[in-house]
Amino acid sequence: MRIGELSRRSGVPVPTIKYYVREGLLPAGRLTSPNQARYDDGHERRLRLIRALLDVGGLPLSAIAEVLGAVDDTAQPLHEVLGVAAVRITPAQAGDPAGVGPESAEAREEVAALLARRGWRVEPDNPAAQSLAGVLAALRRAGHGGFVELLDVYADAAESVAHADLDYVRRRVAREDLVESVVVGTVLGEAMFGALRRLAHVDASARAYEGGREAEPGAR
Amino acid sequence: MRIGELSRRSGVPVPTIKYYVREGLLPAGRLTSPNQARYDDGHERRLRLIRALLDVGGLPLSAIAEVLGAVDDTAQPLHEVLGVAAVRITPAQAGDPAGVGPESAEAREEVAALLARRGWRVEPDNPAAQSLAGVLAALRRAGHGGFVELLDVYADAAESVAHADLDYVRRRVAREDLVESVVVGTVLGEAMFGALRRLAHVDASARAYEGGREAEPGAR
Known part of the structure; x- marks a missing residue:
């Protein structure tokens, strides 16, 4: 054409x-x-x-x-x-601009402990590990260290999504298709999860704060 | 000071x-x-x-x-x-710039069906619902409609994370604390999940493609 x-x-x-x-x-x-x-x-x-x-x-x-x-x-x-x-598709902003101070050292140890606990085969200097340490340090600095306790709930969810992603990728045979599906899955998958999480927030918040019926027992 | x-x-x-x-x-x-x-x-x-x-x-x-x-x-x-x-904390880029064409109409119907299927109390014109429709349409347009089949795996993960987020928020009593924790949880929680998902990808990919030992049966 x-x-x-x-x-x-x-x-x-x-x-x-x-x-x-x-x-x-x-x-x-x-x-x-x-x-x-x-x-x-x-x-x-x-x-x-x-x-x-x-x-x-x-x-x-x-x-x-x-x-x-x-x-x-x-x-x-x-x-x-x-x-x-x-x-290259790791968002640049998810870093730890300071990267120093007690929160940062503690966060790096926490990420190393998480990788060991879950048996994830990841080098500690992987950019995503650094991003994660940056997020944990920022949570502490912003006074929300308690949020860090949700780490394993998040890791469980991330693991199940990542396995589904990999199953999708492994269906590809041609090299170009394979790599393209990794790129698409990583980038658009992140946007998909972000939108779904916000929808689930709206639902959970409506049940909790809007009055009317509460969440049914066991609905979670 | x-x-x-x-x-x-x-x-x-x-x-x-x-x-x-x-x-x-x-x-x-x-x-x-x-x-x-x-x-x-x-x-x-x-x-x-x-x-x-x-x-x-x-x-x-x-x-x-x-x-x-x-x-x-x-x-x-x-x-x-x-x-x-x-x-306000919904990323602006997660939209559907075109918003027209058969993919967009199909995507909006798919989102409505998802909300009904899961019983999520969300208005169909919620910005996150529009974002999600934009992602689904973009996946189809990029030739990756198969990725849309992962929607319910992603929704399960999003739901469990959102419930943990809400439990964290509900521990707050003061109004300012409550809203602040929503903001922090939404924004930093998204960065936290993104980093964890990429780490889980590295692990899954190492097991699948680096040779050496395969994933143990049942390890998933």
């Missing part, structure tokens, strides 16, 4: 498509004349993926470019690519 | 503290002379809360200002305040 058709089908404006090609996010079309290129279903699918990561996942274009680069670089071993994908 | 001491204890620079006071995020200190104000533990705690929402939660200052305004406005009924808090 021509670029105009690709734009109509994907909902992405032509100048934006050209920009993605220049930035290396989207492969160039196949030239059929000096001024005309043809695009195929692969281009359309890649465009939809970029838009999902951008609009719903809120990833910056630079992170999307790096992840897609790793997906396309077939010389990289699969485990490396999955690592790049996981690190 | 003086502003210099408040800055040392909270780790927030003096000009930033003054900026927060001007923007209404932090109550002004008590004037002890025309040029000098005194601050107390409440100011320190509020500063730590602002920093946690900003640095770890990634909330924009405008959303923080609005939420804190609702917390401080004691004339507002509690349920209203909780509503403002929940809406």
Whole structure:
């Protein structure tokens, strides 16, 4: 198809498509004349993926470019690519800007203890472990250390979701599909969980505070 | 304490503290002379809360200002305040920019069916319901409609986390504590879950793809 058709089908404006090609996010079309290129279903699918990561996942274009680069670089071993994908899609804000002080040291020990307790095979310098330590330290600094007691309830929920994610990923055979499904699952899965948790909050809060009937015993 | 001491204890620079006071995020200190104000533990705690929402939660200052305004406005009924808090801390990017097309209509029906199936007392026009519909539509558009099948696994996990959150909140007696704990729990809880889910991914992926021992039967 021509670029105009690709734009109509994907909902992405032509100048934006050209920009993605220049930035290396989207492969160039196949030239059929000096001024005309043809695009195929692969281009359309890649465009939809970029838009999902951008609009719903809120990833910056630079992170999307790096992840897609790793997906396309077939010389990289699969485990490396999955690592790049996981690190680049970790939200940058979930860090611990201070990273010092008694709360931070305590939080790092707490994360190490959690990993040991659950038998999770994760290096302690994994960015997600650092993010988690940052969250725990911030909770303490904000006067909400009690929230840290919910860690294992959260870890149980995270584990069951992560296993479902992995089952989804393992159904993929082709390498590109596999990595793409990790990226999509991580980013859009996080947005999906966030929305569901807020809906469950509304329900729980309505039952608790709106008066009317209370939660039925055992409904939890 | 003086502003210099408040800055040392909270780790927030003096000009930033003054900026927060001007923007209404932090109550002004008590004037002890025309040029000098005194601050107390409440100011320190509020500063730590602002920093946690900003640095770890990634909330924009405008959303923080609005939420804190609702917390401080004691004339507002509690349920209203909780509503403002929940809406303002919903990440803006988790929307459905297009919002049209067959995927969007299907996604909205799917969310309505989910709410009915689970018996969640949520209005269909709740922003989180719209976010969820946006995520489902984006998954389909990106060619990952199969991921939508994980919806109930995710909803189970979200429900158990939300009940733990509410138990934490219900331990609060004072109104300000209650609303603050909702804000902290929603924002930092989301960051906590995100980090835990990524750690659980690393573990599950190590077991599945790194070779060596496979996951023990029943370990899931």
